[in-house]
Amino acid sequence: METGSISKASENGPTDNDGPLEKKRPEKATMLQQDIGLLSGISLIVGTMIGSGIFISPKSVLLYSGAVGPCVLIWAACGVLATMGALCYAELGTMITKSGAEYSYLMEAFGSIVAYLYSWTTVMVLKPSSFAIITLSFAEYASAPFYPDCSPPLVVIKCLSAAAIIIITGVNCLSVKLASYVQNFFTGAKLIIIIIIVVAGIVLMAQGKTKNMSNAFEGSATSFGAIGLAFYNGLWAYDGWNQLNFITEELKNPYRNLPLAIVIGIPLVTVCYVFVNIAYFTVMTPSELLSSSAVAVTFGDRVLYPVAWLVPLFVAFSTFGSANGSCFTAGRLSYVAGREGHMVKILSYISLKRYTPLPALLFNGILAIFYIMPADINTLINYFSFAQWAFYGLTTLALIVMRFTRKDLDRPVKVPIVIAGIVTLVSCYLVLAPIIDKPEWEYLYCTIFIFSGLILYFPLVYKKANWARKIMRPITMHLQLLMEVVPSEKTE
Template identity: 35%
Template sequence: MKQHNETKEEKDTESTTEKPKLSLMSGIALLVGSIIGSGIFISPRGVLLGTGSYGLSILVWIVCGLICVPGCLCYAELGTMIHSSGGDYTYIKMAFGDWAGFLRVWSEICCVRPAIIAVCGITASIYLLQPIYSPCSPPHLAVLLLACFFILMLTLLNLCSTRGSVIWQNGTFYAKIFSLLLLISLGAFQLVRGHYDVFTSPFENTQTSVKKLSIALYIGLFPYSGWNYLSNAIEELKQPERNFPIAIMTSIIASTVLYALAYSAYFTALTPFNIMTADAVAVSFAENVYRPLGFIMPLFVSISALGGLNGQIFSIVRMFSVAGRDGLLPTISAYIHYENLTPVIPCIVEGILGVLYVLVGDADRLLGYLSFSTWLVCLCGAISVLVFRRTMPDVARPFNAGIAAPVIFIIAMTALTFVNVIFNPVDILVGVLILLSGLPIYWIFVLRRPKLVDKFSRSVVLYLQKALLIVPDNDKQHD
C-alpha cells in the first residue's frame, strides 16, 4: 500500500511539473512581444518635447536602447546562475532579504503594473476612438470608460482561462510586429517620394536643457521595459545557459533597431510640431501618407496595446501568487480557481487597481511614476550581481557579465535617477513614498503579525474559498 501511494505521488508530481517548452526563437518572440507595446506609439511626443529636434530625439531613442544592453548582460548572468522563476523579485529577495523582496512586490502591485496596465488601456482607447472623432480628439470621458472596459475584459479573460490569455497574447504579437513594419514601410515609401526635409537639418530647434533631456531619457526608456520578463519563465526555457543570454541580447538589439526606424518614419509625413501636438501619432502619420490607412492603423495599434495589457496582467498575477506561496503576501494570494486553475485574488486586485489608475491619473504622469519604479528595480538587479559574486562565489555561472556591465548600468541608472530627483522631485517623491509605504506593512503583517490578524484571516479565507471556489494550489494538484 505504501509503495502504491509513493508511486501515485511520484506520478502526480511528474504530471504537475511543467517541462521546458520554450525554444530559443520562442524566447526571443516572448521578449520582443513584451518590449513592444504602447511605448513607441505614445512616447514619441514626450521624447520630442524634451529634445526639440529629430536629431537629438533619435539619439535619445538609440541611447536608451544601448543603456539597456549592460542591464541585459547582468540579467543574463543572473538567469543562467539562478534557475528559479520569479525574475528580479527572486534576485532581490535572495540578495537583500525578505524585506526587499516584499518592497519589490509591494511597489509592483500598487504602482508599477497598474500604471502600465492603465497606460496600455488608455493607449488602446485613444487609437481606437481617434478615427471616429477625427479631426478632433476623442472625448476624455470616452477614452477613460473604454480603457476601463478593456482592463476589466482582459482581467476576466485571465480569471476564466489561462489558455485563452496565452492564445490572445500570441495573436497580438503579430499585430505588434505588423504595426511597426507598416510604419517603417510607409516611411520608406515617403522617402522615395522625396519627403526627407527634416533629415537635411536634423538638429534644428534642438533644446539643450538638462532638465528636459533627463526627462526625455526617462520617457524614452519606458518603451524598452520588458526586456527582463523572460527571467520570470526561466524554468520553462530549453537550455537556459545557452538560450537565455542569446534571447535577451537579440531582443533588445532588434527592438532598438525597430524603434529607431519606426520613429524616423514619423518624420517623413509629420513635422516635429505635428508629433508634439498629436494625441495619436501613428494615426496622424498614416492619414497623411494614405488616408484609408487612418482607419486600419488604429486597429493594429490598439490590438498591440491590448496585447501588452494582457501580458502585464498575466505576469504580475503570477509574481503576486509566488509571493503568496513565500509567505510575504496573504497565502490566499496563491489560491487558484478549482476548475480554471487561475490565480483569482491577484487578478481581481490588479484589475481594480488598473481601473483606479485610469480614473485618477493621466498617461504622462503615469509614465513618470512608472519609469522611476521600473528602473529602480533593474538597478537593484544589477547590484545583486555584485552581491552574489561576494556571497555566492562558488555557484556556477555559465554566463559571466564581467565587471564593466553591472558597473556601467548602475552608474547610468543612478545618474538618471539623481538628475530626475533634482529636476523632477515631485514624481520621484511620490514613487519613493509608495515604495517606502510597504515597510510598515511588512513590519506589522509579516514580521510582527498579531494573532488576531491570523484569526480574522482564517475566517476571511474560508469565506472567500466558498464564494470564489478557490483552493490551495497543492490541493488541486494532488486531487
C-alpha cells in the same frame, strides 16, 4: 502572511484540514507548468515593450534632445541600454531560476526587507496602474472611430477600459497557452503596422524625402539635464525588457530560451523604433511632429490614405497586446510574493484545473479597475517611475554584489561586470535627474508610500502576528473553495 488554509487532499482521502476541492490528485503537479517556448518568450518581450508609446508620443525625446540627429541617436542608445540591462537580467534569471524577476534577485542579494518593499510598491501601484493606463489607451483608440467629430466621452473610455481588463484577466486565468496565443497574435499584428510604417518611410527616402533630416544636429540640446530627460522618455517606451524574468519557472529550457529571447527580442524592438522614427521624419518637420497628438495617426493620414484607418486599428491591437503581457507578468509577481509570505497567502495558490495563478491575476485586475476610476492616473505613474528605476539599479547592483557573496551559484550566462556597473550608474542618474531638474513634493509622497510598507512588514511578515492569522484563515478557506485553488507544490 497567514496559515491554516485548506491543504490538498492526500492520496488516502481528505484529512482534518482538507477541503472538499479534490479527492484525487491531479495527473500533473499543482504548480506553474513550463508552457512558454522561445517564440512565446520573444513575443512577450516584444509585445510588452511595443505598446502605444512609439505610435503616439515619440515627441518627448525630440523635445528634450532638440534636433532630429540626437533624437534618433537617443532612441538607438536607449535600445543599447535596455539590451545591457536585459543581459544582466539574463545572468540573474539563469542563476536564480525563480519567477518574480527583481523580487527574487533582491531577496537573494539583500534579504527580505528590500524584496518586500519592491513587491509592496510594484504589486500595489506600479503593475496595476500600468495595466490601467495601457487599457485606457486601448479604449481611446478603439472608441475613436465611433466619434469621428469629437473625442470619445470619458465614461465610454473608462467602461471599455474596464471591459478590456476583465477580458484580458479572464484569458490569463483560463490558460497559460491561451494567453500565449493571444500575445503571439497581437505581437504579430503590431509588427505588421510597424513594417508598413518602416517600408513607407524607406520608399519616401528613396524618393528623396530627406529634407527634414538635413542639418540633423542643428539646435541640439547641450544641457546634461535635458539629454537625461530625453533618455528618460525614450527608456519609458522600452520599458518591458525585463518581463520574461517574471515567468522563469514557466519557460521551457530557461537556460537557453531566456538569454536567446532577450538577444533576439530587444534588438528587434530597437531596430523597429529607430526606423519608425526615421519614417516619421520623412513626412513631418520637427515642429509638426511636436504639435501632433498622435504621431503615427498623423503619418498614416499623410502617407496611407485612403487606408489610414489601419493605423488607429493596429494601435488598438498593439495596446491590447501590451496590456495582455503586463497582466501575464504582474500575476506572477503577486504569486511569488505570496509564496514567500510577503503578500497574503491566497495569492500564491494555483488553480486546480487551469494551473494558473488565478488569485494573483484577479487581484491585479481588480486593482487595475480601481486605478481607471480617477480622472488622471498618468501623473501617479510618472511620479512612481523614478521608483521603478531605483529598483532596476538595485537589481543590477545585486548582480555585482552576488559576484562576491554568492560565488557558489552556477552562472550559465555571465556578463562582464562593467555592463552591470554601467546600468547601475545610469539607473542612479535616471532616478535623480527628474528630481533635480524639477523637484516636486510628489516624489516625497511616493517615497513615503514605499517605506510605509514597513508598517505592515514588521507585525505581519517579520513577527507573523497571531491575530492576523486568525483573521485571514477563514477568509483564505472561503476564497479557496470559491476559486478552486490549492497551494503550489513548488515552494522553494
